[in-house]
Every structure is written in C-alpha cells, then in structure tokens.
Amino acid sequence: MNTKNIFNLIRRYFIESGRKDITTFVLIVLTITLISFFSVSGSISDSLMVFLLFLMGVVYAGRIFNIFQPVGRAIHYLTIPASNIEKTIANGILVYIYYNILLIVALLLGNFLGGMAHKLLAPEFHYIFYMPFSLDNLILTLVFESIFLFGSIYFKQHAAIKTALVLLAFFLFFIILDTTLVGSYFIHSNPESIKEAENVFNNINGDLIEYTVSILAFIFFNFMTWLRLRETEA
Amino acid sequence: MIQLQNINFSYHKGRTIFDDLSLSLEGGHIYGLFGKNGAGKTTLLKIIAGLRFPKSGSSTTLGQRAALRKAEMLKNLYFLQEEVYVPAISIRDYVKCYAPFYENFDNEQFEEYLHLFEITSMDDKLTALSHGQRKKVIISFALATNTKILLMDEPTNGLDIPSKGIFRKIMTMAANEDRLILISTHQVRDLHCLIDAVVILDNGHILLNASADDITDKLCFKITDDTGTDEPILYCEENLRGNLLVTENIHHIETKLDIELLFNAVMLNKERINELFNAKN
Numbered sequence: 001m002n003t004k005n006i007f008n009l010i011r012r013y014f015i016e017s018g019r020k021d022i023t024t025f026v027l028i029v030l031t032i033t034l035i036s037f038f039s040v041s042g043s044i045s046d047s048l049m050v051f052l053l054f055l056m057g058v059v060y061a062g063r064i065f066n067i068f069q070p071v072g073r074a075i076h077y078l079t080i081p082a083s084n085i086e087k088t089i090a091n092g093i094l095v096y097i098y099y100n101i102l103l104i105v106a107l108l109l110g111n112f113l114g115g116m117a118h119k120l121l122a123p124e125f126h127y128i129f130y131m132p133f134s135l136d137n138l139i140l141t142l143v144f145e146s147i148f149l150f151g152s153i154y155f156k157q158h159a160a161i162k163t164a165l166v167l168l169a170f171f172l173f174f175i176i177l178d179t180t181l182v183g184s185y186f187i188h189s190n191p192e193s194i195k196e197a198e199n200v201f202n203n204i205n206g207d208l209i210e211y212t213v214s215i216l217a218f219i220f221f222n223f224m225t226w227l228r229l230r231e232t233e234a
Numbered sequence: 235m236i237q238l239q240n241i242n243f244s245y246h247k248g249r250t251i252f253d254d255l256s257l258s259l260e261g262g263h264i265y266g267l268f269g270k271n272g273a274g275k276t277t278l279l280k281i282i283a284g285l286r287f288p289k290s291g292s293s294t295t296l297g298q299r300a301a302l303r304k305a306e307m308l309k310n311l312y313f314l315q316e317e318v319y320v321p322a323i324s325i326r327d328y329v330k331c332y333a334p335f336y337e338n339f340d341n342e343q344f345e346e347y348l349h350l351f352e353i354t355s356m357d358d359k360l361t362a363l364s365h366g367q368r369k370k371v372i373i374s375f376a377l378a379t380n381t382k383i384l385l386m387d388e389p390t391n392g393l394d395i396p397s398k399g400i401f402r403k404i405m406t407m408a409a410n411e412d413r414l415i416l417i418s419t420h421q422v423r424d425l426h427c428l429i430d431a432v433v434i435l436d437n438g439h440i441l442l443n444a445s446a447d448d449i450t451d452k453l454c455f456k457i458t459d460d461t462g463t464d465e466p467i468l469y470c471e472e473n474l475r476g477n478l479l480v481t482e483n484i485h486h487i488e489t490k491l492d493i494e495l496l497f498n499a500v501m502l503n504k505e506r507i508n509e510l511f512n513a514k515n
Contacts, residue, residue: 005305005335012331016321072319078285081308081335230302234285 001089005082009090010098012080021102028056028106029113036114049111053103054141061095062148062160065229069157074234088226095145100138139214146221153228235261235383235414236282241291243277251277252288253438261382262411263445264428267418268497269435275418276316278435279385282416283313296382309337312381316388318372320360325353325371328360338380347374347404351397366392373401377408384408386417390424398424422493432493434500442500444511446491452510453499454483455492468506469499482510 032049067077082090151163186194236259243252251274259265269275280286281293284300284307293300298307323331325348333339348356351370360368369392376384390398405428409415416433419425432449434442442449454465457476465481472478478492480499500507 002305008334011334015327015331016323070317070319072315072317075280075283075285075313075315076319078303079283079308079311079313080332081305083305084303086305231287233287234280 001083001085005086006090006093009080009082009087010093013090013094025102025106028053028103029110032107032110033113033117036111037117039114049107050137053107054137054144057095057100057103057141058144058148058164059160060099061145062152062163064091064095064149065152066159067153067232071234074232078232078234084229085226088222088229091149091225092222095149096142100141100145136210139211143214143217143221146218146225150221150225150228153225153232235259235296236416237292237294238278238281239292239294241281241288241293243274243281243286243288250438254291255439256291257433257440257443259414259416259433259443261414263431264405264409264415264417265431265433266422266425266429266493267416267433267435268420268422268493270501271420273435274438275435276387279313279387279416279418282383283311283385284308285313309335310382312336312376312379312384314372314376314384314386314389316391318368320363320368320372322359322361324357324359326356328371328375329356332375333379336379336381340378340380343380343408344374344378347377350400350404366394366397369393370397374404377404380408380413382413384413384415386415386419388419388421389417390419390421402428422497426493429493432491432496434497436501436504441504442507442511448511449496450483450489450491451486452483453496454481454485454487455479455489455495456481456487466506468503469495471495471498 031052035049065077067074077087080087147167148160148163151166152159155162185197189197236257238255238257241252241255242250243255244250255278257278267275267278277286281288282295282300284293284295284303287301296307296310298304300307321328321331329341329344333341333344345356348354348371351374353367353370353374360371363371369389373389376386390401393401402425405415409428417425417429429446431445432442433440453468456479458479459476463479463481465484467479467481469480470477478495480492480495483489
C-alpha cells in the first residue's frame with residue numbers, strides 16, 4: 001500500500017468535487033442557521049438537525065463510488081493507478097473523516113449563527129453553545145456509513161436508495177422475528193424463569209456488546225467494500 | 235509484456251467471445267488489432283487492462299495478474315477508450331488530478347501534443363469541449379504518461395481529417411523500443427503507416443499475429459490489370475485502378491502491406507493463413 005496514491009486519490013476528489021462540497025456546506029449552514037433561529041427550545045431542533053446530518057452522511061457514503069454510469073466512468077476510475085485497497089481507504093477517509101467533520105463544522109457554525117441572530121433580535125435570549133453529538137451517535141453514524149459505502153459499490157444505480165430499502169427490510173424482518181420470539185418466550189414461561197432471564201440481561205454489559213458489534217460491523221462492511229471493488233468489472 | 239493463455243470468456247447470458255484464446259505481445263511494436271464487429275476487440279483490451287475477468291485461463295500484463303489491477307501494473311498501462319470519459323474540470327486541473335499517478339508523465343510532451351492538435355487553452359473545461367477535442371486532450375495525456383503499455387480503442391473515431399494526420403505524427407513521436415501500443419480499430423486507412431504488427435481476431439480465436447515484415451515476406455499485395463499470376467491468389471478485389479490482389483509471395487517480391495486487403499484475405503483463407511504463419515490458434 002502506497003500512502004502517496006491515497007493522497008493523490010483524495011487530492012483528485014477535491015479538485016473534481018471540491019466546489020460542489022463548498023456549495024453543499026453553505027446550504028447546510030444556512031439550513032441549520034434557520035432551524036436554530038426559529039427554534040425556541042433546543043430539544044426538538046437538536047434531534048432534527050442530528051437526524052438531518054446523519055441522513056446527509058449516509059447519503060454521501062451511499063454515493064461515494066458512483067462509478068458505474070456511464071461505463072466509461074467505471075473504466076476511467078478502475079484504471080486510475082492505485083490499488084483497490086488504496087481506493088477503498090481513500091473513499092473511507094472521505095466518508096468517515098472529511099465529510100463528518102464538514103457536517104459537524106456546519107452544524108456548529110449554523111447553530112452559532114442562528115443563536116447570534118436570535119440574540120440580536122431578542123437580547124434577553126441566552127445563547128447556549130452545545131454539541132449534540134455523543135460517542136454513541138458517532139459510532140452509529142460510522143456503522144451506517146460503512147453499510148452505505150458498501151451499498152455504493154454494490155448497487156449500480158440509485159445505490160443510496162436501494163441500500164436504505166434493504167436496511168429497512170432487514171429491520172422489519174428483525175422486529176418481526178424479535179416480537180415473535182420474545183412474545184412466544186413470555187407466553188410459554190413461568191414468572192420465575194422470566195425473572196431469571198431479566199437478571200441475566202441486567203448483568204450483561206450492554207455498552208460493551210454494542211461497541212463490539214458496531215466495530216465488527218464497521219470492519220466487516222469495509223472489508224466487503226474492498227472485496228466488491230476487487231471483483232468489479234467494466 | 236502481455237501474455238494471454240487459454241482464455242475463455244463469455245458475457246453472462248451471451249455467446250462465447252473467446253474460446254481457448256492465447257496471445258503474446260512484446261514491447262517495441264505498434265500492434266493493430268482487427269476483427270469484425272462483435273469479434274471481441276474491446277473485450278480483449280479490457281481483459282488485458284484487468285477490467286474484465288476471463289472465465290478460465292490466465293491474463294498477465296507486465297508480469298502481474300491483470301485482474302488484480304495492482305497499482306504497479308496500472309502505473310504502466312493506459313487504456314484510451316473509444317468514448318472518452320472526462321470530468322467537469324479544466325485541462326489544467328485534469329493534469330493536476332491525474333498526472334501524479336504516472337511517474338513518467340511529461341508535461342512538456344503533453345503541451346506539445348496539445349499544441350499540435352491546436353488546443354491552445356489549458357483553462358477550457360473538458361465537458362465544454364466537442365467530442366473530437368476531448369479525444370485530442372485525452373490522447374495527448376495518454377501519450378504523455380509514457381506508460382509501457384498503451385491500449386487504444388478506436389482512437390481516430392471522432393477526429394477530423396487534419397487531426398488524423400496529426401495523430402499519426404504524434405504516435406510516431408511517442409513510439410519507442412520499450413513501448414507496446416495496441417490499437418483496436420476499423421479505420422485501417424488512418425493507421426496504415428503506423429502499424430508494424432497485425433493481430434486479427436475471429437470467432438473467439440486469433441487468426442493472425444504477425445509483424446508487418448513477416449506478412450510482406452509471405453504475402454504479396456499488388457494492383458494488376460488482369461488476374462493472371464502464377465502465385466496462389468488469396469483475395470481479389472476489382473476497383474477503378476484495376477485488380478487488387480493478395481497472393482502468396484512465392485517469388486519473394488517486396489510489396490507494401492495493405493491491411494484492408496490482408497484482413498479480407500485472412501477472412502477468406504483461414505486455414506491457409508494458419509499454415510503460412512504457423513499460428514498456434
């Protein structure tokens with residue numbers, strides 16, 4: 001693996017798409033400024049903004065490869081002198097680091113501008129500078145982005161939408177399975193065994209399991225992305 | 235430089251494109267790759283570049299398995315497509331983007347080729363250029379990368395008449411003893427004087443893979459008023475100048491290779507050509 005190739009791939013991205021990203025950044029900042037300005041209490045707007053940014057992050061990840069249409073574009077991309085792993089890493093850096101930083105900066109800037117504008121019109125308003133991101137949010141975002149990154153190389157057209165639909169189908173299946181199994185357990189078990197099961201669940205370190213599963217899923221989907229790129233033909 | 239061994243290839247639901255195809259190409263030549271429509275010329279170029287994977291057999295380019303598309307291989311290979319893809323950036327930015335990937339890229343050469351093609355502004359957006367102009371830019375870039383292998387799919391399609399002459403001129407400038415240039419084309423007249431080796435594809439096999447010298451050593455291309463000759467005639471075509479003939483070169487007469495006549499002669503006399511050139515396929 002050659003870091004120079006990764007650098008050149010990222011540089012290529014900025015030369016080709018930098019202006020588009022600046023426009024997107026300005027639009028996000030303006031949107032968040034408006035949401036922030038018109039919202040009185042923080043809670044609803046915070047969740048809305050975080051959800052919007054999460055959505056933008058996964059859509060960006062779901063479009064990052066975008067090489068299949070037209071075929072000439074695929075040939076052009078696949079013959080760039082960098083290995084498949086270097087191309088996967090370069091896109092990973094763009095999705096997981098660059099774009100998330102861009103979104104967080106846009107959120108903070110929009111929030112700040114909205115708050116300041118509010119304060120100018122209503123001096124009694126106390127602007128609170130806040131960071132509505134937690135480690136849990138960030139990990140969840142990275143996992144979803146890794147799934148959408150895989151989707152962007154797996155699906156040839158409308159990758160982000162198709163990945164979202166597959167995820168939706170998966171969660172629906174999971175909910176149905178979960179409801180059926182748990183429901184059946186509670187119906188057929190006596191109160192003592194239910195209490196015993198509750199104790200077992202209470203003793204489990206939920207955070208540790210969540211983090212472990214998230215990290216494994218993140219690694220798995222990035223590995224799958226690399227494998228899929230390796231076997232992509234044009 | 236390029237070794238294809240016992241390649242079998244077919245598209246998912248389609249007919250077989252290559253059936254046990256083997257081919258070896260060496261540096262220092264400009265190969266012309268010819269075949270009828272659908273013979274698999276573009277597919278062959280794609281297999282060499284690692285863009286298509288054969289069902290069986292091995293494809294080695296510059297000592298590497300082509301399908302792995304390793305950076306070391308891609309640094310020394312440029313694939314010029316028939317319909318060139320260009321991003322929405324200026325020529326200057328295109329060079330900034332892609333030249334760093336090619337260690338031997340020569341900016342002076344690039345500018346010289348552009349100048350010959352009469353493209354004067356480096357600040358023109360590629361997507362704003364006509365198809366022919368885009369092609370001129372990408373041809374100039376491809377040649378300036380100085381890669382060991384240059385694969386060109388119908389490079390003169392879309393070029394105007396003066397540009398085809400300029401193309402031949404810069405191709406001559408760019409060719410050297412180490413470089414392998416493989417040109418797939420139907421426009422044989424455009425590249426007639428450039429090509430020094432010929433590869434003809436038909437029905438999934440290589441019918442002919444020979445140097446121009448070898449061909450003119452074994453075959454004779456001539457124009458006569460009648461078809462009276464003691465040499466076996468492989469192909470005859472009437473036109474206003476007389477009869478265009480391809481015969482076996484029994485008397486070792488030195489004639490000039492005519493690729494179009496050669497192609498027709500090969501298509502009509504597959505077995506005899508195989509015997510004459512001892513082709514393995």
